[in-house]
Amino acid sequence: MRSGVVIFPGSNCDRDMIVALRKITGKTPIKIWHKEYDIPNLDLIVIPGGFTFGDYLRCGALAARSPVITSIKNHISRGGTVLGVCNGFQILIEAKILPGSLIRNKKLLFTCRETTLEVQNCMKNPFLSGLKIGECLKIPVAHNEGNYFAPEDSLKQLKEEGRIALKYIKQNDNEKNYNPNGSTEDIAGILSNNGKVLGMMPHPERAINYLQGGTDGLKFLTNCVEQIIG
Amino acid sequence: MKVVVNVSLKEGVLDPEGQAIKSSLNNLGFEHCSDVRTGKQIILNLDKNSKTEVLKQAKKMCEELLVNTVIENYEINILKD
Numbered sequence: 484m485r486s487g488v489v490i491f492p493g494s495n496c497d498r499d500m501i502v503a504l505r506k507i508t509g510k511t512p513i514k515i516w517h518k519e520y521d522i523p524n525l526d527l528i529v530i531p532g533g534f535t536f537g538d539y540l541r542c543g544a545l546a547a548r549s550p551v552i553t554s555i556k557n558h559i560s561r562g563g564t565v566l567g568v569c570n571g572f573q574i575l576i577e578a579k580i581l582p583g584s585l586i587r588n589k590k591l592l593f594t595c596r597e598t599t600l601e602v603q604n605c606m607k608n609p610f611l612s613g614l615k616i617g618e619c620l621k622i623p624v625a626h627n628e629g630n631y632f633a634p635e636d637s638l639k640q641l642k643e644e645g646r647i648a649l650k651y652i653k654q655n656d657n658e659k660n661y662n663p664n665g666s667t668e669d670i671a672g673i674l675s676n677n678g679k680v681l682g683m684m685p686h687p688e689r690a691i692n693y694l695q696g697g698t699d700g701l702k703f704l705t706n707c708v709e710q711i712i713g
Numbered sequence: 714m715k716v717v718v719n720v721s722l723k724e725g726v727l728d729p730e731g732q733a734i735k736s737s738l739n740n741l742g743f744e745h746c747s748d749v750r751t752g753k754q755i756i757l758n759l760d761k762n763s764k765t766e767v768l769k770q771a772k773k774m775c776e777e778l779l780v781n782t783v784i785e786n787y788e789i790n791i792l793k794d
Contacts, residue, residue: 540778540779541781544778544781548777548778577781582783583783584781584783584784586726586727586784587727587729587730588729589727589729590729591729591730591733630727632726632727632783632784633783634783665727
């Protein structure tokens with residue numbers, strides 16, 4: 484599988500994502516600098532986490548206007564697959580590839596901890612289709628602006644089209660802070676209208692080894708790779 | 714020509730920073746302060762003389778980059794020299 488990881492000034496999860504994808508595919512993903520207009524045909528493009536352009540103006544706003552975004556939009560229009568993690572999700576939203584907005588965490592705190600995600604009953608997509616509906620994944624988050632917000636009509640459309648892919652879920656009835664940012668309906672990840680683009684706040688590349696506290700991120704990414712290869 | 718763009722969060726969009734400021738103001742004794750909304754101001758210097766053209770350009774900038782119209786409103790004013 485041929486994959487690529489996009490790098491902007493201020494990206495900081497690019498290397499972890501490269502390590503994860505190399506571990507799964509056996510091939511090193513190519514690095515794509517944000518000023519590149521021409522990118523080769525790839526099976527998967529990942530926009531990693533970080534603080535692109537220092538989060539100036541709004542998280543992901545300046546990165547979303549970089550030359551590479553035009554190439555990514557072309558890749559998507561050819562039916563290509565894109566995964567955006569954390570700041571990558573914010574960039575996809577700012578580039579209007581995904582709808583809605585990611586606003587400041589409800590409690591005003593930068594949250595860095597493990598969360599439990601539930602795989603939703605959603606449209607066919609290359610990220611979750613190999614996993615069971617209702618399956619739980621323990622994957623950490625680390626962000627300050629991850630509170631998903633969308634106007635009601637847009638939220639209704641997401642639901643009707645089965646585009647809500649991942650939600651934060653309680654592990655027991657007493658758990659109060661299972662949603663780390665106050666996102667609408669506990670949304671952690673959403674899909675594009677063709678299901679080929681996934682934006683998610685949690686970092687699967689940070690859960691690929693027992694030394695990191697878990698391997699559910701590896702399970703998630705391995706499934707993505709398997710689904711894409713087919 | 715100098716242009717001031719005021720960006721504010723739309724009604725109904727959570728403003729936790731505003732809420733934190735409100736609670737701090739209340740603690741300082743300003744109990745009458747019932748709501749705080751935050752925003753940002755962007756000052757642009759545009760090398761053009763026509764007011765219509767300046768407003769048109771500033772609006773385009775807002776729509777394309779300066780404002781996230783999903784959650785924010787904006788207001789454009791030309792600064793007098």
